[in-house]
Structure formats: C-alpha cells, structure tokens
Amino acid sequence: MRRLALLLVLLAGTAQAQDLAILRPQVTVEDAQIRLSDLFDNAGPNASRAIGPAPAPGRRIVVEPAQLFAIARANGVAWRPLTGADSVTVERPGRAIARDEVMDLLRADLIRLGMDRDTELELPGFSPPLVPTAAFAQTTIEGPTYDTVTNRFAATLVVVADGMPTQRLRLAGRALATAAVVVATRRLALNETVRPGDVRVVRQRAERVRPGLATNPAQVIGQSLRRPVAEGLPFATNDLSLPAAVERGATVTMLMESPGMTLTAQGRALEPAARGAVVPVMNLASRSIVEATVIGPGRVRVAFGGAPVGTVPSYR
Template identity: 55%
Template sequence: MRRRALLALLLPAPALAQGAPPALLRPTVLLEGEALRLEDLWDHAGPRGGTVLAAAPLPGRRMILETPNLVNLARQYGVNWRPMTGSERVVIERPGRAIPRAEVEALLREELHRLGLDADSEVELPGFVAPLVPAAAMFQLAVEGAVLEQPGLRFAATLAVMAEGMPTQRLRIAGRAAPTVPVVVATRRLALGEVVGPADARAVRLRAERVRPGMAERLDQVVGQEVRRPLAAEQGFPLVDLGPPSVVLKNALVTLLLDAPGLQLAVQGRALEAAARGAAVPVMNLSSRNVVEGIAIGPNRVRVAMGAQPRQGS
C-alpha cells in the first residue's frame, strides 16, 4: 500500500500544459505579505502562480507543507513539478518585529493613571512577551478593560495590537505598579572633598521602596556642594553628606588674622581641619605653636579675635 501511494506521488500531473518548464520547489519561504501564493512555493509555477492559497502565518510564526500537500497543489493548479524522493517539504515563515516594551508600559501607565495611579509610577509586567507585527507594518496599541486594585496596586488589562497585514491580536496582561520618587544620583565616582559640578549629577526617578529618607531630590540641592564622603557612580546624594565648599583645607597653610580694636596682625598658621566660609576651624599658630579657633573668611584666610584662648590640650 505504501509503495502504491509513493508511486502515485511520483506520477506526473495530468493537467500540465505542453512544454511548460519544470517548476523548482523552494524549501524555505519568507513571506512579507499577508497571503501565501502559488508562486511563493515554486519558481516557474505557471500561469496560475498568482493564485492565493492561504493567509500568511502570523508574524514570527511558521507553517509547513509536506509532500502530499505539495503534490495536491501541483495537480490542482497545473504546476510542472513532481517529488523526487517523497520527503520534500516547504517551511513558510513570516518575519516580524517585536512591539517595544517601553511603548506598552507607557500606554498602560497612562490608562492606569485614569484609574488613580500616580503618572510616574513604575509598571511591572512579569512574564510579558512582546507581540510581533509584520516587519514593515505600522501598528497601533490599545489597552482595554483595565482594572487597578487599591491597595496593592495590582492591575490587569487586555492589550490590543492592530497592524496592517494581520488580524487584531489581544493579549491578557497583568502585573503590579510601584510608586517612584525623584532622586539625584552621581554620574561618576566622587572623592571626599570634591565639589559637585553640573555634569557630575543627574535627576532620575527610582522606586520609593528603594530610596532611603534624606536623599537629594533636586539638582540645585547638589550642584556646587562639597561631598563629605566618597560616592560611587549612580549612587544617590544623602543631604547630610553635602555642604558648602571648603575655603580652608585640612593641613593647609593659612593666613591667621588677629583682630583687635584699631589693630590687625597677620601670622602664618596651619589649619587642623577643613572648613567652609563662615565655619569655625582650629588653627595652629606656627609662631607660638598654640591652637586657636577662628572663622574661615576666604580661601586660606582665618580670622581670630585678639585674646582668644588657646584650645585645651594644645
């Protein structure tokens, strides 16, 4: 029985036109359009090559035609072809491109905002696989039937994908939303004592649950400030670790101005700590070796009131 079936497959089709060139089977077919035609399967398919056989598979999907299917098609449409081995097949694929996940999340966030969600919230879609559309087709997205649970911020909706050359796809999506807060993070590693420049920080939004209290939220809280401890790239700026830039550096030689009514003296000293303008700083008078406390008034300049008592232990 199997031999008889195979012999039937190998027999020439009875309806072939006289002198028609032999058709060449294409083992792999990549479809750009929305229909599969006879001429997609064979070169020299004959005068009926433009006949539509079926709808193309969905983008990213495939269909396979085995030898019996191909023989039936060749006989039905007069294609000058017959199988040589009985194991011929055609794999038909339709290339596609994935919908950008960011577009799906933005549209979903906009719809959930109408249901009361903060517009800047982060949207989680666990297990989401982006649908495919034809490679060159324009597409439109719509969110249907969205629901948002309060509290918990869990949501569910239907994503409708519409594109030329394919039927509308509808996918059920579900996940959770998380509120975000503004945070300023470093764009590079910052060493102790560095002054933050405009290019050293950027404003981002992070999930609220990941941000500690007391972090800088605006660039104007950071730019121009001195960091009081090292920071790694992409790390936030704790406000307690920021301060005005130091005008006096630790161990720097400074001019120590001794003020008295109608008199001002200047001696050389050494700052024992760093200080910003207007901050108190201990300074060693290099002449007397006494340590007095003064006020930083400018770059490496410290004012001390005449008669100031040396610090204990100096």
C-alpha cells in the same frame, strides 16, 4: 534515421525537465498570503495565485510533502515529492510594538483611574506583540481597571495593522511606588567636589531605596566626597561634606576684629576645615595656637582676646 529519432527523444526530455517546478525549501514572505511562486520556482501561469494565509508576523510554518503535492496538482504545477524531506519552511518577519508605547498608553489610562503618576508599572510575562515589518500599526487600551488599595491593574491591548488580524492581549500587573534618587553621571573620586553636571535624578522602586540616600541635587552639588562614587550609583548623605576652604598646613590670614579695629596676622592651619568650621591655627609670629572659624578660602576669624589652645616651642 535512428540517430535523428534519438535526438528528438532527448530534446523532448529536456523540454519536459525544463517545465518541472523546483521546490523552494526556505522562503520569507512579507505579504499576508502565501502564493504559489513562494513554494515553487517555475510554477507556471498560476504562479501569483494565493494558496493560503501567511504565518503571523515573527512566526513560521512548515508545508509538508503531502500538502505540497496536493497544492501542485490543484494548480497545474509539474512537481511531486521525491523524499519525505521535501518540505517548505515559510517565515514572515515582524517588528515589535515599542514597549514604551504600550506602557505610555496604559499609564495614561491608569492615572485617570487614580494611579500616582510616579509609580512604576510591573507587567510580568508581557512581550510586545509583532506586526508586519512595513505596516502602520495602531494600538489602543480597552477596559482598564485599577484598584487603589492593592495597586493592581488590568486592561486589554488592541493592535490593528494591515496584513494581519486584529490582536487583543490581556495585560495585568501592579503599580509600584517609586522614590527620587540622585545618581552620579560619571565616576567621581575621593575628595572631588560635585558639580551640577555630575548628577541626575532618577526614580527607583521605593522598596529598593535605602535610607540616607540623597533625593535632591541641592543636597549633593558643591559637596566634597568622603569616598569615590561610580557612574550610575546613588549618593549617600553620610559620604558628603562641605569642601575644605583651608587645607592642612596651608598659610591663612587671621582676622581679629573688635568694634572700630581689625587686626590681621599670618597663621598656618593645622587641620583641613570647611567654611564655618573651627580649626586650630598657629600664629606664625607668636607660635601660639588658637581656635579660629573658617570664613572663606585661606581666611579665618579669631575671637579678639581669644585664649590660645597651646604653643609650639621655638628652636634656635
């Protein structure tokens, strides 16, 4: 009989232990409300009851032991704190509104107020607001102002999304003038000829663009490089030259023209030169050196009757 009574006591204790709620020390919620089941496992018939607002998207709150005990008593949950460390950290994930989305909205309003469309917006201290991960968000700009003298602006960003109160953020900054700059799309080597796919135009703050940089692709395409250019860096016009149409030591065709007559001879270019440049050329037959104008790849024009600039002695 005593053994049966002891068994009944043990069974009753086990059943009571099974009814006890278990604290959830770390929890993530997606909803705008914290529910009883977010704080306790085995929370009973009121498990789905909302007990308070969730933290803002991207934020967290800590529910302390005394507050947890009060929540448990008010909702019929069999739980009491055992130590002062019995707390629950509730986190709510969030996604950031795209910075470009905010900038595009702000830029459109400021352009209507007289801002140059090619300016760059400086917005110090701005962090894109967070909204619930799965929520559809709408953003608008209210009350924009722009001073055309100081280039300073101000506005209010309004963010509306399900599951959170409407957010209003003050935006303030200044518009900075920009300038077009041609930069390399890949690393280019010394003496390499720049092709259309090797360049792109970017806009940089005008205050950072030093004089002498190429601002139009036409200044760069077809030019030869006097020094290497790394990917993403601008082209300096001093580092560009026309590509050589004749190379040093190359055999060239010398044309001597006069009304009704054209003579040709073979020569050797003594220096590299671009189209239109004057280069010394040695006539391979006479060994005399004359100045010639480069008219194309491997072709030079010599003034008829032009005086030689020197001779190279012939050795037997």
